[in-house]
Amino acid sequence: MSSIRFLVNGAPAEVEVPGMRRLLDVLREELGLTGTKEGCGEGECGACSVLLDGQVVDSCLVPMAQVDGRIVRTVEGLTLAVRERGALDTLQETFLEYGAAQCGICTPGMLMAARAYLDAGGSPDHELIREAIAGNLCRCTGYQKIVEAIAAVAAGDRE
Amino acid sequence: MTIRTMPRPAVAPARSAPDALVLPSGSTVPGRAAGYPLRREGPAKLTGAAKYTDDLVFPGAWYGITIRSTEPRARLIGIELDPDVDWSGVVVVTAADIPGENIVSSIKDDQPVLVPVGGEIRHHAEPVALLAAPDQATIRRLRIHIRLLTERLPAVFDPEQSDHVFAQYEIGSGDLEAGFAAADVVLEGEYRVGHQEQLYIENNAMIAVPFEDGGMAVHGSLQCPYYVHKAMQKALGLSSSQARVVQAETGGGFGGKEDYPSILALHAALLAMKCGRPVRMIYDRHEDLAATTKRHPAIIRHRTGIKADGTLVAQDIEVVMDGGAYCTLTPVVLSRGALHSGGPYRCPNVRIRARATRTNTPPNGAFRGFGAPQVEFAAETHLNRLAERLGLSPAEIRRRNAYEPGDVTPTGQVLRESVAAQDVLRLAVEASEFERVRSATVGAARERRGSGSVPAGPLRSESARTASGIGLALGWHGAGFTGSGENHIGSVASVELTGDGRIRVLIGSTEMGQGTNTIFPLMVSGELGLAADAIDMAPVDTALVPDSGPTVASRTAMVVGGLCINAARRLRAEVEARNEGRPFAEVYQDDAARHGPTRIDQRFEPYPGIDFDDKTYRGDAYPAFGWAACVVMLDVDLDTGEVAVREVVAVDDVGRVLHPILCEGQVEGGTLQAIGYATIEEIKLDDGRYLNDRLATYLIPTALDAPAMTTILVEAPFSGAPHGAKGVGELPMDVGAPAVVAAIHDALGVWITELPATPERILAALEAARSAAAGAA
Numbered sequence: 001m002s003s004i005r006f007l008v009n010g011a012p013a014e015v016e017v018p019g020m021r022r023l024l025d026v027l028r029e030e031l032g033l034t035g036t037k038e039g040c041g042e043g044e045c046g047a048c049s050v051l052l053d054g055q056v057v058d059s060c061l062v063p064m065a066q067v068d069g070r071i072v073r074t075v076e077g078l079t080l081a082v083r084e085r086g087a088l089d090t091l092q093e094t095f096l097e098y099g100a101a102q103c104g105i106c107t108p109g110m111l112m113a114a115r116a117y118l119d120a121g122g123s124p125d126h127e128l129i130r131e132a133i134a135g136n137l138c139r140c141t142g143y144q145k146i147v148e149a150i151a152a153v154a155a156g157d158r159e
Numbered sequence: 160m161t162i163r164t165m166p167r168p169a170v171a172p173a174r175s176a177p178d179a180l181v182l183p184s185g186s187t188v189p190g191r192a193a194g195y196p197l198r199r200e201g202p203a204k205l206t207g208a209a210k211y212t213d214d215l216v217f218p219g220a221w222y223g224i225t226i227r228s229t230e231p232r233a234r235l236i237g238i239e240l241d242p243d244v245d246w247s248g249v250v251v252v253t254a255a256d257i258p259g260e261n262i263v264s265s266i267k268d269d270q271p272v273l274v275p276v277g278g279e280i281r282h283h284a285e286p287v288a289l290l291a292a293p294d295q296a297t298i299r300r301l302r303i304h305i306r307l308l309t310e311r312l313p314a315v316f317d318p319e320q321s322d323h324v325f326a327q328y329e330i331g332s333g334d335l336e337a338g339f340a341a342a343d344v345v346l347e348g349e350y351r352v353g354h355q356e357q358l359y360i361e362n363n364a365m366i367a368v369p370f371e372d373g374g375m376a377v378h379g380s381l382q383c384p385y386y387v388h389k390a391m392q393k394a395l396g397l398s399s400s401q402a403r404v405v406q407a408e409t410g411g412g413f414g415g416k417e418d419y420p421s422i423l424a425l426h427a428a429l430l431a432m433k434c435g436r437p438v439r440m441i442y443d444r445h446e447d448l449a450a451t452t453k454r455h456p457a458i459i460r461h462r463t464g465i466k467a468d469g470t471l472v473a474q475d476i477e478v479v480m481d482g483g484a485y486c487t488l489t490p491v492v493l494s495r496g497a498l499h500s501g502g503p504y505r506c507p508n509v510r511i512r513a514r515a516t517r518t519n520t521p522p523n524g525a526f527r528g529f530g531a532p533q534v535e536f537a538a539e540t541h542l543n544r545l546a547e548r549l550g551l552s553p554a555e556i557r558r559r560n561a562y563e564p565g566d567v568t569p570t571g572q573v574l575r576e577s578v579a580a581q582d583v584l585r586l587a588v589e590a591s592e593f594e595r596v597r598s599a600t601v602g603a604a605r606e607r608r609g610s611g612s613v614p615a616g617p618l619r620s621e622s623a624r625t626a627s628g629i630g631l632a633l634g635w636h637g638a639g640f641t642g643s644g645e646n647h648i649g650s651v652a653s654v655e656l657t658g659d660g661r662i663r664v665l666i667g668s669t670e671m672g673q674g675t676n677t678i679f680p681l682m683v684s685g686e687l688g689l690a691a692d693a694i695d696m697a698p699v700d701t702a703l704v705p706d707s708g709p710t711v712a713s714r715t716a717m718v719v720g721g722l723c724i725n726a727a728r729r730l731r732a733e734v735e736a737r738n739e740g741r742p743f744a745e746v747y748q749d750d751a752a753r754h755g756p757t758r759i760d761q762r763f764e765p766y767p768g769i770d771f772d773d774k775t776y777r778g779d780a781y782p783a784f785g786w787a788a789c790v791v792m793l794d795v796d797l798d799t800g801e802v803a804v805r806e807v808v809a810v811d812d813v814g815r816v817l818h819p820i821l822c823e824g825q826v827e828g829g830t831l832q833a834i835g836y837a838t839i840e841e842i843k844l845d846d847g848r849y850l851n852d853r854l855a856t857y858l859i860p861t862a863l864d865a866p867a868m869t870t871i872l873v874e875a876p877f878s879g880a881p882h883g884a885k886g887v888g889e890l891p892m893d894v895g896a897p898a899v900v901a902a903i904h905d906a907l908g909v910w911i912t913e914l915p916a917t918p919e920r921i922l923a924a925l926e927a928a929r930s931a932a933a934g935a936a
Contacts, residue, residue, distance in 0.1 A: 038213070042855060104672065111205065134861045
């Protein structure tokens, strides 16, 4: 057991867990942040994607020992900036309008991959967007509406 | 996106087609689908607030796992718990603990909940025992100390070698011999397809919660709450009211959560009964891939007679499906496969023989398309080979044979109305500029051949490392259940004006991403003159909602939607009648305050004029058909044989588009699943075990593998449904794979007759073509 301190969605967190416990489990079980999903547990599907210091990572592959002192952002943190007005952020709203979420299980991870792409100044180019979300599997949408939604946000159509 | 509304059928239908559904305005989708409501549970899904099964918290819950067989067929001699290990503080369940019948309720009731000692293990990964403990570390520590004592028995893996037939059908029309005698060309072909995994991103998951009165609730990821409810009564010996099934948010199903949740619910419930606490059974991906149902592999043989002008005169078709170790839904999958096996084409002389047999692999089950994608791949590829033989364009041979209103199917069904085969074909050919693109790809192929070959491949030239191709497929999909299935189950859907003045829809149909929660308020509100957000959806809980039948067969919008529209009409009439005929929207809240709740239960009544004989397989196999065309443009790497699908035009006739964004989403998602089926999705077996039972080895398309898609929705309404809808879920799944294979042929000149068209198969086909050419020269 070791004591690990980190920032999650802007708030400080401290957990007493084995260093090899998965970030995914700590988020879901210790912190009750169940928006982050497990799809495969081996880094193939991207359903558990979160941002670690702004980089998109599969939280099922991240041991807690690597999280000490770092900044974690999950789907629950996307609405931080707009929490006071109780709304979705632009990316979420655009996903909703474009029909980019169907069953919704890949959606939190997909949003985090998209967020990282957009935060890095990603362009509306469809091929670049497809590259950016290639680590996030979706079985419902055929990706078309996801790509269109991210492109619309990147183009500033929705800002 | 384009929506085209087709004119009324040329042959006058017995009944008039319905008027367009009145959709409410003022809802919140902006842009191109303005006026339609947003996905109802969308905000919850987008913020992470939606509760899927694994997100539900039940204090004190234990964790449960399944001990599975490691052989494809064996006698179970005993189950041994290591005597040196402390088993106190955990529970182990075997078949001896089952209070009711050791049967997973389904069509044939041949599958045990757990293999009993002395019984027969029939497939790898078959459930034999269950273990629950307060924490996962204990589970991991103990599971390896449960040993199965078995005696290996010979196993069968080839469905054609099996002597146990689950189901067989023969369908015939006309005079087959006379048909072949009149043909100018007779062509034979054999086509094979393998397993396909549904690969919903949320694995199967179930939590059982016992009640002090002996009752049991299960909360899970599932499509068909009343299938699970029935299974619980049979195996657990519970009464109807003691068994309760609650659907959690469901992360995709595609058929994979149609029948499988029954056995999983029983496992969780048996453990919960024994330990007296809630028990969580959340599969990981490996277990889900290794143990749950897949699309049926099939072997399809065609012998077809055709006139020189391209008119089909005889089809002799044999379909063999591999059912796996237990019957599950195989008879109905096979039935749909048999009925769709000729493709959407007029042919006067037809014989279809179909059978499904038992093998020693995990049971195969429902997957979007339900038997049709297998046979339509074969039918379309075979028709393309006939077109090639006759020197006809793939579009032209389809124009000459595709069903038109008034035509008769092999079961004797007269296609009276809602027949849009020619329309979807024309729109797909036009939108993709099929003939223009094809003349370019054919010209390029001719040049490549003229440029001589290099060692890497017969078509590779110094200048061309890839070859482009375009392919077309046309398909049909029977709307709703096959035959008299709908009459047998007699679904019920309810619309209620509650005592506090809300409108509530009560249905057992589930939301699994396809949009049930959004389209039902839309349909009902349109009838009542209200906004969609004035309509509530009751939670899917068997303690609350009626049995609306399973959420399968693309029947929810068409059948259950039709019931809700009729219920809403009755509710409106009843409320308006006791309020001096004033509009429902004005009076319903006062009416609720004065009269209390009013609930209308609407039971399915057979569609008038639709009649099918399940024994002879004659008559109206489906109340109507949906029609689809797909054009695929792709590149094949001539060195590696890899296929990259670039663009797709999908044209689907769904009867009535209820919500353009959701409907288009169904077409796009189904099309990509079909492309995966055609190109990369394959299960490898060794001694009855799935070898690639992890997501690292079973591949599905990523965003980079997915083409740009153009969807055209067509509306040729079905008059039996009040809104004209025929369903959309499965339709696009039927046409994607044959279009891919046709495009590969257009690029390379070789036919791939076994799915998926992997690089290995493509290179082997090229090599075979080169050897044949060398032999001829």
